[in-house]
Amino acid sequence: MTPYAIPGSAIHTNNGFWGKKQHLNATVTLPAVQARFAETGRFAAWDLAWQEGQEGKPHIYWDSDVAKWIEGVAYSILHHPDPALEAFVDRLVDKLVAHQEADGYFNSYYQQVEPQRRWQERQNHELYCAGHLMEAAVAYHKATGKDKLLKALCRYADYIDRVFRVERSAAFLTPGHEEIELALVRLYEHTGEERYLTLSRYFLDTRGTQPEKQYDFTKDDASYDQSHQPVRRQREATGHAVRAMYLYAAMADVARHTEDAELLEACRRLFHNVTTRRMYVTGGIGSTRAGEAFTYDYDLLNDTAYAETCAAIGLVLFARRMSLLEPDSRYADAAERALYNGVLSGLSLSGDRFFYENPLELDPAQPRGGWRNPLFPITRRPSVFDCSCCPPNLNRLLANIGEGVYTRWGDTLYVHQYMDSDCTDPAAPLTQRTAYPYEGRVTLTYTGDVPLRLALRIPGWCRSFTLTVNGQAAAYTMERGYAVMTVAAGAVAVLDMAMPVTYVEAHPRVGEDAGRVAVTRGPLVYCLEGADNGRTLRDIRLDAAAPVTVEEHRTFGQILRIPARRRADFDGLYRPATGDFVSLTATLIPYHAFANREECEMLVWTLADNLY
Template identity: 40%
Template sequence: MYQSDVMETDLRKLTVNDPFLGEYQRLVRNVVIPYQWDALNNRIPDAEPSHAIDNFRIAAGQQDGEFYGMVFQDSDVTKWLEAVAWSLCQKPDAELEKTADEVIDLLAAAQCEDGYLNTWYMLKEPGQRWTNLAECHELYCAGHLFEAAVAFFKATGKRALLEIACRFADHIHRVFGPGEGQIHGYPGHPEIELALMRLYEVTGNRNYLQLANYFVEERGAQPHFYDIEYQKRGGTYHWDNWGEAWMIKDKAYTHAHKPLVEQDEAVGHAVRSVYLMTGVAHLARISGDEAKRQACLRIWNNMVQRRMYITGGIGSQGIGEAFTSDYDLPNDTAYSESCASIGLMMFARRMVEMEGDGHYADVMERALYNTVLGGMSMDGKHFFYVNPLETYPKAIPFNHIYDHIKPVRQRWFGCACCPPNIARTLVALGHYIYTPRADALFINLYVGNRMQVAVGEKNLDLTLSGNYPWQDNVEITIDSAEPVEHTLALRIPGWCEDAQVELNGERYCGEIDKGYLHIRRTWAAGDKIALTLPMPVRRVYGNPLVRHLAGKVALQRGPIVYCLEEADNGSELHNLTLDKNSTFVEVPGSGVMANKILIQAQGYRQGLSAPQDKPLYQFDRPMTCKEPQTLTFIPWFSWANRGEGEMRIWVDESHTCL
C-alpha cells in the first residue's frame, strides 16, 4: 500500500510545450513574475502597496522605516522566489536569476544569528517571538521559505537559500518539541508540515521529519496549547476585528479540536485544512503510518463527496474562509479561495503518490482546469482571491453577504497570498503531470511536454503531445536512446466513458487498476501510444441533498466546467432555461476566447412585459412567456475577462417551451 519509492519529477528534465498550458507558463514567465516583482516593490499604480521587500531591507539594516503589511507578508516574497526557481527550470534567465540571488542575499542579511527570520516580529514586535502561534503565522512563513529554498536548490544547485532555510529549521527544531524548556505547540496556519517534509527529502536530515511529525501529532492534544499561550499573553489577541479571540476559541478552524487521527471531516479554514493534509499524506507515506493514512482517506472523502464545488473549489463561506456542513454549497456566496484549490491539488498529488489511484488525479485536474486557472486573468495582471459560481453585480455593492465577492479580478491585494501561489503552481506543473515510481511512471495530466526520468541505470525519454483539453487525442512517443523496460500507467479520467488506446497502431486492451491503464514492456525509440479520450458535452446534476442545485444543470466537457456570461447571453441570467432535450453545438471562440471551445444550445428566456410595473408579489399567476434563445456557454475559468457582468454555472432545466 505504501509507496516509499516515489520520486519527484526533475523539472530541469521536463519542458512543457503544451499549446494551452504552455501558454500559461510563458505568461507566468514573461508577464506574471515581472508584474509581481513590481507589486512586491510597490510599483503597481492604484493597487494596495506590498512593502514586502522593504520589510526585509529594514530588517537587514539597509533602509529606514517601519514594518507594513500583514503578519504573513514575508510569504509573498518566498512564494515569488519559488515561482522564479521553477520558471528557471523551464527556461534559464540570467537577469531573473540575478534578481533572485539579490533577494536571497537580502534574506541572508536580515536573518538573525540564531537562524530566526520573520520581519513582523523582528521589526514590529521584537521580543515576542513564538508567543501567538494560533494567529500570527510565524511557522507558516517559515514553511514558505523552506519550499522556496528546496525549489531554488533543485533548479539551480545553489545552496544559499537552502542554508538560510536549514538554519531557520534548526532553530525551530531547538525551540519546539516535547522536551523540557521547549514549546509544546504547533502552527495556527499549517504549512510548515508539508515544507519540512520537502526539506527532509532534499537534505536527509531526520530532525525535519521528526519535527513535522511532532507538529502533526501534537495538534489537538489536551490541555489545548492555544488556550495555554492565550493565557500566558494575558488574554490578548491579534485579529481584534474578528471578534474576541475567535481564531483561538474555534479549535476546528485549524483542525485542532481533537487529535488528527480521530478526525473524519474537512473542517475550518479551507486552505489550512488542505495544507495540513498535504503534509500528513506525505508523512504517512514516508513513515508507513496507517493511522495517519486512514485520517487522510476519511477527510478526503468527506471533502470531495460532500463539501467540494463542481469547479474543484472548497470553502463555501466567507466568514473564516471555511468549510461549513455537508452539502452546503451556495453558488453566489461561495468563497472557494484560489489558494484552497491549489492546496487541494497539493493534497491530491500526495494522495496519488500514496494510493496510486486515479480518483485523486481526477480531482487534481478538476481544480487545475477550473478554479486555479480561473484565479488569474488572461493578461496575467489581475487575480481572483474568491471564486463564486454565480454573480449578480447589481446586488454586490449593497448586500453584505457579498462583501467578499468581486465581479472582476483585482490588480493586487492587501492579503496577496493567491497571486504568487498561482504563479508558483503553474510553473511547477511537471510535479503534477507525472508521478515517477520505481515500478511505474504514472501519467496524471495530459499536458504536452518532453521529459526524461531515470529507470534504474537507464533513462526513459518521452514526448507527450496533443491539444488537451480541447481535443481528445493524446500521443505519447518514446525517444529513449536505448531500450528500457518499464510500466507506463495512463490515467483514464473519471469523466471519460469510452477511452481507446492504441500501441504502435494496434488496439491495446488491458486492465484498468484504480483508474490507470498499466502498460509494461521494453520501450524502444519510436514506440507510440495513441490515447483517445472522447469528451462530448455532458450534463451534470447535483446530489439532491445540495439544496442550491434543485432543478438545475451544469455543463462539462472533458475536465472543463462551463458557464453562462452576460456578454454572450444578456442580463438577468436567472430567467434563462436550458431545454432538457436540446443538443449541443461546439463552436470555436474568438477574441479573448480564441483557441477555446464554446458550447451553444437551445434554451428559453422567461419574460414579463414591463416587469418593473408589476407588483412585487401578487395572488394571480403572472402572464409570462418563454421565448427561444440560443444559449452560449464559455469555459468558466475564462469568465470576467470581458468586463463586469453576470455569470452562472448552474442553470434551470426545462422539458419544453411553455
C-alpha cells in the same frame, strides 16, 4: 515499493494549453506580482530598516508572500531563463542572510515590529512564514545550485527544532497556520536530514492533543485550525480551508515516509469527505467567507461561495501527495478538476489580475460591502490584495505545473495528467502530443530502451475511449481508474477519449443546485455570462436534447452554443404563469475565463429542458 514523482523540472511543456500558461506566468504574472510587492513594501521589509511611525509597516504574513514568489521564480527560470529575475532573487537572499539572527531566526515582522514577542503568538504566522521560506530555499537550490538560501533555512529549521521539539520553550506547541509541516518534509527529502522529518511528525502528533490559543472570533472552536482532535482521529474537513489542505498534504507526506497506516487512513477519510461532500463542481473548496472555511456537508452556495484560489491550489497539493501514497485515479481527477477550473479562475487571461474568491454565480446588481451585505464576492479581479497570498501561489503552481504528471512505481509509469509536453527524466522517457483539454486525443511516444508497464488515467468524466499501440487495438486491464498495459521500446500509444458535452447534476442535498445542471466538457466546467446572453441568466433554460455546437474561440479556447429559451419580460412583479418564452442560442465559456470582459452576470448552475 517507493514511488518516484517525476519532478516538474523534467516536464517541458510545448505550445499547448499549459505551455501557454507557463509562458504567460514567466513573462507577465511573475513580473506583475514583483511590481505589486515592490509597491507595497514587501521586498523593502527585508532591509530591516523600518521604524515606528514610518509607512510600509511590515505585516506578519509578508515573508510568506515573498517566499512563494521566490519559489515561483525558481521553477520558472528552469524553463524560461531570466537573468534579471534571478539576480533580483539573489539580492533578496543576501538581505535575508545579512539580517538572520545568530541563532538562525528570521522574520521581517518580528525583528522590526515586536522583537521581544518572538514565538509568543500562535496565530501570527511565524512558523507559516518559515515554512514557505524553506520551500523557496529547496526550489532555488534545485534550480540554480546556489546554496546560500538553503543553508540559511537549514539553520532556521535547526533552531525551530530546538525551540519547539527539544526545549519546548515557545509559548505554543503547534502552528496556528499549518504549512511548515509539509515544508520540513521537503527539506528532509532534499537534504536527507532526518531531524526535519522528525519535527514535521512531532507537529502532527502534537496537534489536537491539548487546548491551544485560537482567534477571538472562533470563540475557542479549535476546529478552525484543525486542532480540535488529534489528526489521526479527524474524519471531516473543518475550519480554514487552506490550513486544512496544507495539514492534510503534510499528513500524506509523513504517512508515506514513515509507512504510518493510521495516518494514511485518516488522509483517505479526509480526502473522501472533501471531494464527495464539500467541494464545488469547479474544484473550489471552503464555502464561506466566515473564516474562509468549510461549513458542513453539501453546503455549497453559489453566489456567496468563497472557494479561495489558495484553497484550490491546496487541494491540488493534497491530491498529488495522495497519488504518491497509492495509485488511484480519484486523486488525479480531483487535481484536474481544481486545476482547470477553480485554480485558473483566480488569474485573469491577461495574467496580471487576480481573484481571491471564486464564486459560481455573479450579479453586479447585488450590493457589496459596507452595511449592506459583505458576503457577495467582488466582480472584477484587482491587481493586488492586502492579503496577497494567492498571486504568488499561482506563480509557483503554474511554473511547476509538470509536477504531478507522472509517478514511477517500480516498473510501472503512471500518467496522471495530460498535457502537450516532453519528459527528460530517464524514469519517464515519454512525450505527449495533445490539444487537451479541448480534445480528448493524446498521443504518447515511449522513447525508452526496454519494455515498460504504462498506466494511463481514464478521467472520471470519460465514459468512452479507445486505446491503440502502434496502430493496433491495445490489450490493457483497468486498475483503480488506470488503463494498464506493457509497451515496447519506441511504442506509440494513442488514447482517444470521447469528449461530449455533459449535463451534471448535484446531489439532492445540495439544495442550492436543485433542479439545475452544470455544463461540462472534458475537464472544463462552463458558465453563462451576461456579455453573451443578456441579463437574468438564472431564467435561461438550455435545451439538453438539442445538438451542441463546439466552436474554437481566439480568447476562450473553445465555447459552446446551445439552443435555449427564457421567459419574456413583463410589467409588474407577478402574473399567472403563461408559458410565454423567447428562444435564444446560449453561449457558454470555460468557467476559468469568466470576468475577463465587461462587468456582468455569470452563472454555472443553470436550468435545462429535456434532460431525461
